Amino acid sequence: MKHTIWALRIIAGAVAMAWSLSAVAGALLCQAVFAPEVQFRPQDNGVTPKQVESFREVVNDVNSRLGKLQAPQNAEILIHSEHNAPFADQIQKSITMGIRYSRTINGKTYQKAPSLALAILAHEYGHLVFAENYLHREPLYAEGVSSLEKAKPFEKKFAELELQKTSLAAQMKTFKEAGKPTPPEIIQRHTAVSTMMARVRDQIQDIKADYRKVTAIKEPYDEFFADVVAVLYSGKADAISKSIVFTRGLQASRLKGQATQTLEQRDFENRRHQNLDTRPHNFFSATRSAIWNSYLASPSLRNKHSGEILEAVMDAITKEISFKLKNPDVSFQKNWELLNSRLIEAIDQQMASRGIAKIK
Template sequence: MRVLSLCFLLFPLKLFAGLTCSQLFNSSTSIEKPVITEVQIESFSGLKASQVEMTRNTIMGINAIVGNNLKVPYSVKLEIERQGDNAEFNWSDTIVFPIQFLVNGKPKHPKYAQTILAHEYGHYIFSLNLRDSIKNYAEFEQQAKMATVYHEDVRKNSDAYESAVIQLAKAKKLQDLALIEELKRKVEDKEKAFGKSSEKMDELNDLVKKSVFTRISVLSYHELFADIIAVMKENSPSAMSDALRSASIKDKDEKTSIEGRNFLNRIRLEGWNQSEPHIFFAPTRKFIWDHILTNPRYNQDSGALIKQIFFVIQTEISSRIHERSFELNPEEANRQLIDRLAQHFP
């Protein structure tokens, strides 16, 4: 699995096993400020109290940054594994992440897992607020969510079909006629189930692919906002690139992808053609850090600031959909978003 697959995905990269213990936390409620009243953690047995507290503090710390300026979830479910190279916010409002992140098989300091958690939680906040502010976005997410469900059904039905075929072959060798007939029916049933789930998955994938949200690469806006949340939480422009970087990474494209997440990296806008969602808006990150996040005119109130940044991104998404500007290349999309940010933050 590639390191750079930290994302809000059309399909989950994997489902973690061994989720045995649950721990529930309750925080005091507040009239003035929305807070999470429940953080549910499902993880491997043996999660240390310090790890639990660190994870809870990450979520609550982001809520403190956001304040009452944007909608935040009142309940969040975290699925945690001991080590892993993948994290995701999935369409079911669940965040999956490892308590110790691996890069090229080598463990990073546990603090970087919290940076990654902050990024995934940023996806959650972005989703909640887009659902409320952009028509049909919630429907798009629901279609994508169901596509992942049927994707998993296809995998399970495929495995069940292959298993039934193997069992049938063994029965034929034993010339067990009764068992052969039983397994033939089983093979037929599994084949039908596989066909139905594949058909439904293809139908949903087609809807997602043709959606205006896919056509404007809404995932790229998602990744940008999620990185902003992580950077603000860590108060570091290189928070995400530090979490993903490893001396063992030699591949040029991977290095480019990692450095594209660094808000200090001065990337030439002219000719920018990287369409991968995580770095699609790499040139915009530098502008956001230099002109907005570090500007004393705007950064005195982090909650108001993140609300305004969300407003600009949401307005850009709505504008592109309304104007049906689906064909913008990465350079054009960055230039247009930077111009809109510059107008809002003069």
């Protein structure tokens, strides 16, 4: 899913509040076994309690498949009646999405059936599972995440300076429009504030450098993991591509000669387009196909060994991101084949070490 920030957080009056409270009560009831402290929060009146319940079932199902992996702690799910850019915030541990996935194509809005959003939720929740467990596996990521906290005072300082600069620029404009010379002290302050802003921006970048380094590398692996979660939940190889494809959008993008393969690449049974596409959501199309053919196509493996499968994928990914961190020259752009075959091999090794044999 897109990770675009598009969070319109409207708590819609008493009805939503009541649902929200009943969601809290429900979460407490099943706290001992499933979904520890997950909060389900409807964001508008169009979301029914039954729909919230269907979301809770997805989270419970995924949590029951985690094996030794940890379930996200204190996650919250913000549910809109429709949304065009569902996303998971791994730091806030929140998911923002709709009961219906919608898209506006050539000025007309199309919506997917609510049943198709469930695989999207499994995918987004997969991102939270990934972050929760990766944090304990990669010290650089853990340090990176704690650096975000350290950066906050600097970000606050930067925002204050930005306000000062805007105000000084407005004053300068007023003088100019009145045909009067701008007092030199205003110009000097404007220059000084600009210099300070550049310095603070550099400090923020330094503090977040490790976090940025890891997140840039982990993204395609993270998307792959989230898609595996969606496939285990739904039992369908095309769970995600089917949930987000709009035939019209696909046709339009094909006509423009762009994004021709984007949705096929996320179909684990895709036979046509396992080829070079370095965008993070699509990068591991060959690995998707391999893991399906070797393991996930078997319903009994999917259902009886989903915990081991997810642990194996998590361990393989941790190893591969670590390889990428140590070898910055092995770029995604130039090594599509190498990085796919390495991940396939790492998954095979992790599966074998758990006694899971290939089905073919």
